[in-house]
Amino acid sequence: MSGEDIPKTQTAAIVRKQGGPVEFDDNYPVTLPGDDEILVKVLYTGVCQSDLHTKAGTATGPDGNPITKIKLPHVGGHEGVGRVVKFGPNLNPTDKLQLGTLVGIRFLSRVCHECEYCKSGRDQHCGKSTNHLHHEDGSFQEYCVLDTKFLTELPQDIDPKVIGPTLCAGVTAYKAVKNANIKEGEYLTVIGAGGGLGHFAVQYGLALGAKVLGVDAGTEKQRFVESLGAQFVDFSKCKDLAEEIKNLTSGGSHAVVVTSGHPLAFRGLADIARIGGSISIVGIPPGEVKLDAPVAAIVIKGLKIQGNLVGSLKETLEAVEFVRNGKVKPHVKVRPFRDLPEVYELLEKGDVPGRIVLEL
Numbered sequence: 217m218s219g220e221d222i223p224k225t226q227t228a229a230i231v232r233k234q235g236g237p238v239e240f241d242d243n244y245p246v247t248l249p250g251d252d253e254i255l256v257k258v259l260y261t262g263v264c265q266s267d268l269h270t271k272a273g274t275a276t277g278p279d280g281n282p283i284t285k286i287k288l289p290h291v292g293g294h295e296g297v298g299r300v301v302k303f304g305p306n307l308n309p310t311d312k313l314q315l316g317t318l319v320g321i322r323f324l325s326r327v328c329h330e331c332e333y334c335k336s337g338r339d340q341h342c343g344k345s346t347n348h349l350h351h352e353d354g355s356f357q358e359y360c361v362l363d364t365k366f367l368t369e370l371p372q373d374i375d376p377k378v379i380g381p382t383l384c385a386g387v388t389a390y391k392a393v394k395n396a397n398i399k400e401g402e403y404l405t406v407i408g409a410g411g412g413l414g415h416f417a418v419q420y421g422l423a424l425g426a427k428v429l430g431v432d433a434g435t436e437k438q439r440f441v442e443s444l445g446a447q448f449v450d451f452s453k454c455k456d457l458a459e460e461i462k463n464l465t466s467g468g469s470h471a472v473v474v475t476s477g478h479p480l481a482f483r484g485l486a487d488i489a490r491i492g493g494s495i496s497i498v499g500i501p502p503g504e505v506k507l508d509a510p511v512a513a514i515v516i517k518g519l520k521i522q523g524n525l526v527g528s529l530k531e532t533l534e535a536v537e538f539v540r541n542g543k544v545k546p547h548v549k550v551r552p553f554r555d556l557p558e559v560y561e562l563l564e565k566g567d568v569p570g571r572i573v574l575e576l
């Protein structure tokens with residue numbers, strides 16, 4: 217495809233102001249790639265809780281305050297897969313990157329490459345980074361510009377339908393399980409196991425050899441979590457969740473990964489963890505949610521508490537490799553792009569097993 221085939225306008229899902237609805241604009245301008253950039257035709261995109269929270273104005277920053285400094289109109293989407301359709305003026309196709317090559321659209325759009333975090337493989341913490349949530353238009357549009365200096369170059373034999381969610385939910389869960397330092401045969405408890413992040417954490421845990429307990433509620437989530445190979449624990453039916461898990465794990469879970477954003481999910485975790493165990497937290501709940509763990513329990517049991525912000529570009533590609541070789545199977549439901557408002561409603565209610573992917 218040559219540059220002539222790129223339309224001037226496209227369909228994008230836009231949010232005019234935080235707290236407002238998501239609307240479809242069929243005359244949204246297509247941005248052409250500048251130097252060191254490429255233009256990508258988006259094929260599929262996942263829908264993330266943080267898209268919902270940013271749109272609603274309830275996403276929380278590191279200071280505990282809502283994130284309100286965002287580009288408007290807001291075009292979300294950071295779990296996308298697309299094909300290259302145009303190179304920036306100073307670029308030529310290479311062996312690895314040609315017209316038609318599949319690439320990923322992730323949360324981070326650009327980093328500085330120079331700070332201590334970029335240089336030590338922790339680019340997700342780069343203080344000068346920009347992202348596809350607050351600064352740049354993401355994958356909820358047909359054509360997206362990407363920086364080739366920080367490009368998610370995917371293996372070309374992947375299924376583009378399932379890779380999108382791996383680029384955010386997947387790598388986040390992978391990183392949390394990896395940071396929990398779980399050893400083969402040890403117990404991993406995943407809180408919120410039936411959700412988008414949770415179903416990935418269950419599978420990465422199993423792939424790394426853990427015995428996984430999946431905590432969630434209801435028969436639909438039970439069927440789903442059991443189908444992944446985990447033992448299901450229904451918190452809505454337990455009198456005392458910590459006691460239940462202690463019994464099932466003969467003394468406590470070696471690692472607990474919290475993938476639910478519900479404030480109640482952050483209580484009682486020190487009771488669930490085994491002596492010397494770890495509590496790994498992913499996802500950012502809206503509002504000011506605090507980890508409710510007694511200092512005495514943390515000290516006496518020697519617990520490790522770990523926060524996880526997505527993962528680096530390198531870790532993202534590690535997470536993708538588990539999916540490529542079939543060890544982790546993202547559970548996705550493909551729906552048309554125009555269903556985004558309905559998908560947001562479903563996410564708000566919290567009854568989405570796995571992840572919904574939009575086809576553009």
Ligand SMILES: [Zn+2]
Binds near residue numbers: 264265267323385
């Ligand atoms: Zn996300």
Ligand SMILES: [Zn+2]
Binds near residue numbers: 327332334
């Ligand atoms: Zn940096």
